Amino acid sequence: MHISYNWLARHVDLTGISPEELAENLTLSTAEVEEVFRFAPHLSDVVVGHVLERVPHPDADKLGVCQVDVGQGAPLNIVCGAPNVAGGQKVAVATVGTRLPGDFKIKKSKIRGVPSEGMICSVRELDLGDEHDGIWVLPDACEIGQPVAEALGVVDWVIDIDNKSLTHRPDLWGHRGMAREVAAIFQRELKPLDTSLPELGSGAAFPVTVEDNACSRYLGLAIDGAQQELSPDWLRFLLLAVGQRPLDLLVDLSNFVMLDLGQPNHAFDRSRLGAKGIVVRKARQGETMTTLDGFERKLTTDDLLITDGDRPVALAGIMGGEDSKVEGNTSQLLLEVATFHPGTIRRTSARLGLRSDSSARFEKHLDPTLPEAAAGHFARLLQSIQPGVSFPLALSDAGRWENPAKELRVRPSRIRSRLGANLADAEIVAILERLQLAPQLAGDEITVQVPAARATKDLGLEEDLVEEVGRIYRYGNVPTQNLIGEIVPPPADARRRWVRRLQDALAGGARFHENMGYSFVPDRVLQAMNIAGLPRVQVINPVAEGQAKLRRSVLPTLLEAAQTNRQRHGQVALFEVGKGYLPEAANQHGEPMEVHLLGAVLACAPNLEAAFDAGALPRLHGVARELLSGLGIALAGPEAHTDDSPFFAWAHPKKRMALRSAASGAVLGYVAALDPAVAQNLGFDGDAASDLAVFEISIDRLLEEPPEGSRYRPLPKFPEVKVDVAVLAPDALPAAEIVTSIASAGKGTVQGVELFDLYRGENLGADKRSLAFHVTLASDARTLTDKDQAKYLDRLAKTLEHQGAELRR
Amino acid sequence: MSTSEIDPEAVQAQALERIQSADTEEALRAVEREFLGKQGVVQGLLARIPSLEPSQRGAAGKQANQIKGAITQALAVREAALAHAAMDAERQALGFDPTLPPPTVERGSLHPITQVTRELEDLFASMGYHILDGPEVERDHYNFEALNIPADHPARDSQDTFYCDQEGKLVLRTHTSPVQVRAMERLQPPFRAVAPGKVFRQESTDASHEHTFHQMEGLVVGKDISVGHLIGAMKTLLAGIFGRELEVRLRPGYFPFVEPGFELDARCPFCEEGCSVCKRTTWIELLPCGLVHPEVLRAGGIDPEEWSGFAFGLGLSRLVMLRYGIDDVRHLLSGDLRFLRQF
Numbered sequence A: 001m002h003i004s005y006n007w008l009a010r011h012v013d014l015t016g017i018s019p020e021e022l023a024e025n026l027t028l029s030t031a032e033v034e035e036v037f038r039f040a041p042h043l044s045d046v047v048v049g050h051v052l053e054r055v056p057h058p059d060a061d062k063l064g065v066c067q068v069d070v071g072q073g074a075p076l077n078i079v080c081g082a083p084n085v086a087g088g089q090k091v092a093v094a095t096v097g098t099r100l101p102g103d104f105k106i107k108k109s110k111i112r113g114v115p116s117e118g119m120i121c122s123v124r125e126l127d128l129g130d131e132h133d134g135i136w137v138l139p140d141a142c143e144i145g146q147p148v149a150e151a152l153g154v155v156d157w158v159i160d161i162d163n164k165s166l167t168h169r170p171d172l173w174g175h176r177g178m179a180r181e182v183a184a185i186f187q188r189e190l191k192p193l194d195t196s197l198p199e200l201g202s203g204a205a206f207p208v209t210v211e212d213n214a215c216s217r218y219l220g221l222a223i224d225g226a227q228q229e230l231s232p233d234w235l236r237f238l239l240l241a242v243g244q245r246p247l248d249l250l251v252d253l254s255n256f257v258m259l260d261l262g263q264p265n266h267a268f269d270r271s272r273l274g275a276k277g278i279v280v281r282k283a284r285q286g287e288t289m290t291t292l293d294g295f296e297r298k299l300t301t302d303d304l305l306i307t308d309g310d311r312p313v314a315l316a317g318i319m320g321g322e323d324s325k326v327e328g329n330t331s332q333l334l335l336e337v338a339t340f341h342p343g344t345i346r347r348t349s350a351r352l353g354l355r356s357d358s359s360a361r362f363e364k365h366l367d368p369t370l371p372e373a374a375a376g377h378f379a380r381l382l383q384s385i386q387p388g389v390s391f392p393l394a395l396s397d398a399g400r401w402e403n404p405a406k407e408l409r410v411r412p413s414r415i416r417s418r419l420g421a422n423l424a425d426a427e428i429v430a431i432l433e434r435l436q437l438a439p440q441l442a443g444d445e446i447t448v449q450v451p452a453a454r455a456t457k458d459l460g461l462e463e464d465l466v467e468e469v470g471r472i473y474r475y476g477n478v479p480t481q482n483l484i485g486e487i488v489p490p491p492a493d494a495r496r497r498w499v500r501r502l503q504d505a506l507a508g509g510a511r512f513h514e515n516m517g518y519s520f521v522p523d524r525v526l527q528a529m530n531i532a533g534l535p536r537v538q539v540i541n542p543v544a545e546g547q548a549k550l551r552r553s554v555l556p557t558l559l560e561a562a563q564t565n566r567q568r569h570g571q572v573a574l575f576e577v578g579k580g581y582l583p584e585a586a587n588q589h590g591e592p593m594e595v596h597l598l599g600a601v602l603a604c605a606p607n608l609e610a611a612f613d614a615g616a617l618p619r620l621h622g623v624a625r626e627l628l629s630g631l632g633i634a635l636a637g638p639e640a641h642t643d644d645s646p647f648f649a650w651a652h653p654k655k656r657m658a659l660r661s662a663a664s665g666a667v668l669g670y671v672a673a674l675d676p677a678v679a680q681n682l683g684f685d686g687d688a689a690s691d692l693a694v695f696e697i698s699i700d701r702l703l704e705e706p707p708e709g710s711r712y713r714p715l716p717k718f719p720e721v722k723v724d725v726a727v728l729a730p731d732a733l734p735a736a737e738i739v740t741s742i743a744s745a746g747k748g749t750v751q752g753v754e755l756f757d758l759y760r761g762e763n764l765g766a767d768k769r770s771l772a773f774h775v776t777l778a779s780d781a782r783t784l785t786d787k788d789q790a791k792y793l794d795r796l797a798k799t800l801e802h803q804g805a806e807l808r809r
Numbered sequence B: 001m002s003t004s005e006i007d008p009e010a011v012q013a014q015a016l017e018r019i020q021s022a023d024t025e026e027a028l029r030a031v032e033r034e035f036l037g038k039q040g041v042v043q044g045l046l047a048r049i050p051s052l053e054p055s056q057r058g059a060a061g062k063q064a065n066q067i068k069g070a071i072t073q074a075l076a077v078r079e080a081a082l083a084h085a086a087m088d089a090e091r092q093a094l095g096f097d098p099t100l101p102p103p104t105v106e107r108g109s110l111h112p113i114t115q116v117t118r119e120l121e122d123l124f125a126s127m128g129y130h131i132l133d134g135p136e137v138e139r140d141h142y143n144f145e146a147l148n149i150p151a152d153h154p155a156r157d158s159q160d161t162f163y164c165d166q167e168g169k170l171v172l173r174t175h176t177s178p179v180q181v182r183a184m185e186r187l188q189p190p191f192r193a194v195a196p197g198k199v200f201r202q203e204s205t206d207a208s209h210e211h212t213f214h215q216m217e218g219l220v221v222g223k224d225i226s227v228g229h230l231i232g233a234m235k236t237l238l239a240g241i242f243g244r245e246l247e248v249r250l251r252p253g254y255f256p257f258v259e260p261g262f263e264l265d266a267r268c269p270f271c272e273e274g275c276s277v278c279k280r281t282t283w284i285e286l287l288p289c290g291l292v293h294p295e296v297l298r299a300g301g302i303d304p305e306e307w308s309g310f311a312f313g314l315g316l317s318r319l320v321m322l323r324y325g326i327d328d329v330r331h332l333l334s335g336d337l338r339f340l341r342q343f
């Protein structure tokens, strides 16, 4: 909200308080000031000129050539096309070098051969209104050569206050309320303001019927004889300063009263309202109305309407209707000043996307005693400008409301302990007095009287008064205190510890980069992965089409990131620790199950080397197994992952490995290649064509594993013997079975088995392969001899033979 | 060559000369083989001894062994000299260019949010704070109602919400504050807790707005917890984050779940007289905070007459941006390796 310094000064003496000082103090005691700026600073560059004479332009009928005295040197020669410029006028002159709004710089020029040394400005050229059918004629009293701003007394500053910080303060949505705050902060008097109703005529009140509680009060003030005219300059400049475009007197006054007292109001053409008068009711199903902005609005039964008994004439508290708007020839008015239910106004304005200055105020919960003051304010201002107006009818006043003013109690001891400041009772009382809360100290309690303006929403609890005292006392005066008390280390958090170790291992030894992605997954990605049909948590109001669904797994996020990165990088190694959301496993409150997952992707340029361990899948498999075993989770030997639930529709049907815990037998995760079609659908083609693998591990499952941890094994006492073992085996014999044989043939002496070569070739025969292993043998009891080694190989050869394989010697 | 023609003294002189002129290890070995090998010259001298007069045999044997010793020693000396020369040559490092770019060994990286979150978790844990989590798909009750933000409350405006159902019962949490009431339900006062995590706002994104970002909630409940305690705790927090004491100020701020509520500003750590980070004000708006509203304590089953508390909401994403000078919030969750590998 914009607050004008000059406007504020109508309500409280600001002598000696600069706009910056005002802003600083409001920020520290009341609400956040976003910025302070000069209103129309260009008015200090434009000067008052005196048109000495105007002669027609020799070569253009519509142009005139003026001699203008600007108080310095010879009169300026200015060519001007305005029809209303005439000798003897005082005008606003932008001399050569002046910058006008829109970054328009005045230059010396020649217009149809006649030199022109400046510009005589219209209201619109100075950004002060829309009138542009002539130049702006200033009052005769203006001093020649003075800057226009000073000559007219419109040197003003605008204080821009963050609306969010006023959410709980309906009283601060007008200058009067803000002035009350300034008076309390600077300990100054609020100037009196007469808002009493002027003398009213004896006619019967205009009929008003309130049929719905969403309108708690409806005042109608009948006004006759108001003339349509432009507002006086003081009113126009104040409105302009706060960013409100002046239109005509009635509209301007309506806005002025709203911005002054914070009470919205609306003038109807009384002659266009029916005989039933005003009826306030909820809209009927299917009803429509056209608002002032020209849009037809479809209404629901939750919307509150002002009607003339038949047709809607205004969307209550939000916007007037097109049909009953005040136009040039209106001389009979009905001024509506009402109080509406905040939630109703808020819902309607939110649903229709129709926010107005009026709805913003009503949804903050306005004081129902305010309409009377606002009606009086409007009437007296109008009367002071147009003394001929009359108020022929008694005031209409309908609705059921209560004065919210109330009494509150607060313990000074509570204020001291909550603030942590040692304020004396008298200091507290003095602050509450400055806030016009009429405090009375009795014993260990203070009773305050909360005025209606602050009672609707803001002040209702003892804590609210702690805040009142604190903000005026200033939190900067509260001494810093350290928390004291026993420090108990928080209980160990197993998941956090696991996550950190997993992250460190992957980012460290494995050299992966940690990704953090959105919980949303684009439909496009889900479709490419063949998993668009799975149950998913969805938002009903996504930021963009196709962005409504939440992930069940971190893989879609990682694959999408990998694809974009692969265009730029030869290898992409990413991991992410994040949540998956499973709606089908919701708890009794409807909260979906949130599972904790670790996923990783490895994508590199297609691998042309034939080495058995060079591809993304075996490499990532190795990373996953080393990751888990490094963290003390013993894994069963490599095995195929055969889960064919719909989630795995993206995975390669064969190239998948399970990560199975040796201790519990549970599958903790899997490593997989992508189905080739899925990889292509995801865009891993062209420059991004990749050798690609992923793994995903359930952190929740890891937590259920027995806490084995890494255990120390005594170092071998006797020398280790390295034996290379080559096995010729049919393709159909899983390597795991060969490894099992290699281990078991050692009768406890095999310390390590490592595959170092895998070979297929015509010389081996069809459907056969050769696997070569480094085997480490050692005994706890003695040094192994050549004979032991030979016996070992004999035993192994026999076992392999049973498996249909052959030990190559 | 017949043995009678061999002049032992000439053999020695010739051998020593050849050794001196051998300038590689290989050449030296060749000389060694020629003179000391099984078929070598010295062997020849020894072999001819039996054919000599018995009276001459002793002297000839002695002489041959002396020659052998002299050659062996000369070989060793020359070998050592050659080794030195090789090291000297190595020390010359001809052709070595210390400015040659080394091959890249890429390290992995932890996300900057992870790094900053860990620092803060460690800092708070050291002061006895529990580190808590809460659901990201949250009930309206915890995200709004229990935090004193009923339906139609204007404060819901500033928290554009993703709704998961038409009735508005389930939302993506708009802040980490729902963990406040969840913490109160779980822990017995007095307690201290922080809750880092992902939050969501339904708003369009630009360099300073994201629909998904990270926060860290803080909550302390105890006897007579005051604004003074809040200021103290925030100073400690900022010293932990920025590595030095920063002046702070509290000013009124409105959040329905605290009363009184504040915005906490810290002196800009990047300038003395105003910079682009602090928008030339020398203050950085860092976090909303306040004393826990009595209704919120009640919603968490805690008697506000007996206990009081403070709460704060730290913008982790914003803090990460401040810490590393990141100019566009959208980089954080972009998954772009060019961004990630910088940390």
Ligand SMILES: [Zn+2]
Binding pocket: B268, B269, B270, B271, B272, B273, B274, B275, B276, B277, B278, B279, B280, B282, B283
């Ligand atoms: Zn700065």
